[in-house]
Amino acid sequence: MEALVPTAALEELGELVGPAGLLTTASDLARYEHAPNRLSGRAAFVVRPADTAEVAAVLDWAHRHRIRLVPQGANSGLVAAALPDGTGVLSTERLRGRFDVDVTGRTLVVSAGWNLDEINERLAADGLHLPVEVGSSPSAGGMVSTNTAGSHLIKYGDVRSRVLGLRAAVPDSAGTVLDLLRPLRKRNEGLDLKQVFIGTAGAYGVVTEAAFELAPLPASRAAAWLAVPEQHLLDVLTDLESRCGPALSAYEVVSPTAVRLLADHFPQLTHRVPDSGGFLVLVEVAAADDQADDLLTSGLEAATDRGLLTDARVGPAHHMWEVRHAIPEITERMDPVLSLDLAVPRSCIAACRADVVAQLALAYPHIEPIELGHYGDGGIHLILPLPEDIAADRDAVNALRMFVYDIVVHRHGGTFSAEHGIGPKNYDAYLRYVPEQVRMVAGALKSHFDPRDVLGSVSLR
Template sequence: MNTSDWQQALRSLLKESEIIDDAAALLIDQRRRYTGQADMVLQPDSVSSVQAIMKFCHEKRIAVTPQGGNTGLCGAAVPQGGVLLNLSRLNRIRQLNLADNAITVEAGCVLQAVQQAAAKADRLFPLSLASEGSCQIGGNIACNAGGVNVVRYGTMRDLVLGLEVVLPGGELISHLQPLHKNTTGYDLRHLFIGSEGTLGVITAATLKLSARPRTLELAWVGVESIERAVALLSLVQGRFAERLGSFELISRFALQLSSEFSGLGAPLAADWHLLLELTDSVEREDLGDLLADFLMRNGFDNAVLAASDAQRQDLWTLRENISASQRRLGTSIKHDIAVPIERVAEFVENCAPALQEAFPGIEIVVFGHLGDGSLHYNTFLPYILSNEAYRFEEPVNQIVYRQVLACGGTIAAEHGIGQVKNHWLPSVRSEAEIAIMRAVKAAVDPHQIMNPGKLLP
């Protein structure tokens, strides 16, 4: 069957409103690095439509690329022909279950909408990302998103109680019951979390909720080294335990960029900055005093505690605007990495000189989630402001990833592999592990139609 024939046949299975004819914006990734091409762009409005699409494409051997909010940074949602399956219209909140502290939502729900629905029920959905106003739950699950609250609540993998997935052949697997214990064989949901659309189409999920914080205390702390930052992390965890919600690391250069971009003054002067937040589900007036006293007694007196909601918001704005503030430096070669927390300093201290020797004048912006060991390590080549910088991506990556691997780290902490890093997968996964991944892929997707060219090398 030629392309025009199967396009017509597929049209006959769907509503006209589910077929998108002007979809240029959906074919370009957020960084404008990849421009894909698709023979059809579809936006189904029901799970039954997703099943019909997948069954048809499976029978006709047509490639399918699932897509959520298209906010990814690794090119995983950019199609390479076939069908682009955008899930944005599957955006209903199906159930809120306070007895089980759970919410069941469809894959196209925007993260912020889920947060707001939880807040209306006096609960917290703790996943928090810079893109939460546009990223979607299905994509968050597909790349096992992390964000600023991982140190307390874990990644998306820790927040999913159940999944509904359409398999490549159109079969529906639905386990959306909010079961907190279930030991009936292999837990298949974990195959799909982090699979980047290579095994099936996530259509809905049941997610864990938590108590809404009644007390929040935010401190901005300046330190002279990452070693000192790690020492503070250990002390805070020992003193405040699960009340530590976020522990963010920001370099002096990253703060300078964000301060200029945001129109907000730097809270204090230091080589390295920490944004740490304590939360408690009960109202208490002493937590701020306890934190201030703790910092002083342990020698971390170069600190500012947020004295109001407005000041708290300003401090978070300085952290959240780092990504946007980098644009004036041009195109960055980004690295979403993680190493054991005790080796973060070693990585940063060894990597920068190696890059500067190979690329004199290179600028490096370092920030990220020190509480879980993951960093955004972004590099800017001097005088190259356009996407021409990507010509140097491989030699830059060779240096950065060599240092990451030497510290026992990973090349993908929370953004996934996509098509940017799939050739690097063998550096962090053994031949045996990749063989298992390929065997799972072959069993679930025998015709290899799901998101081809992504994740697996």
């Protein structure tokens, strides 16, 4: 693989995409080289094709010249997967030609470069939304390629469950474009090939268009922050599920360490949450009628009667979410920290987090974990503020990551990547925990779609 791109090859690339499609100056490249959480990379150039045909031509160019390209959408990923390592970036930001809403069919076919906020702003006029609740605004292609999850997963599922079809260009020798786009809810024709491109970090091809199943916007939403004793965190969840049914749209657990951070950094928000000193839970109900408030109130009354809650503050949903979104804002500014994106089977979550916290206290007594849990789907974001001696030693940081991952994966049947996907930041964990048989199939697919290994920041081999 060439580290430097020959001038003639770059000129040829410029001819394929036109002047607006190729960036090469340091000042133009800078914004593609930095991602959230202080992640950074270095780009040799950025190519910005404007439609599927241009993407296919660019991939054919990369194949012929053996020049690596990393697809990049909104660059909001948290595992450095869209960052170049001295390679080229294939930005999807100019892929915006298509935005076709079928209101009756409740589907959207959209080019990869549209981002979530723009999509939902446009869909609102039709009473629809793409129901992904995250603190970022990822691109359509990035959501497909990372299988974004977020806080509404318990009601709406992950992005994979919303993708009805997609179009992808692959860097093989034939310049293949796979048209798997038909927005069919039922399709039983054998291999569901689109799955190869979902959650696989652009390792096999560039998603240029996607068809999503949409959801009706709820007519009413209600939310509350609850004070819940640790031993009842799962009981309250199952109790609310049985009373609110599919209307329960979020169940987010925040540890006492995270609540303390909130009080230190956003004291003006603390009146919106109970003052309990213990675990807090953000719960949200989204209803098709105007009954969300009543549904939530009756659910909370029943849980209180059963002795599962000690306190609750009900308020407008957007106010309550502001509190939840403030916490990652604080932890993102903390440095140095190690952020882990974990999940276990939901019924194991209490045992797993207790085990991790207890083992950390024994082996790393100076680290006080901060926890944010998407408890409804078994997810735990574990944020570990690092003592300076560990932070300064890469091997020590890796040892700490593997210490936690081993507990989660081996003892509790969980995963090292719940929702952020695979990238250079966690590729060693991919090699350690993903079974060899799975990696062999992934490698065979890589050889088929990308025989010269020119696409993506990770090979998935």
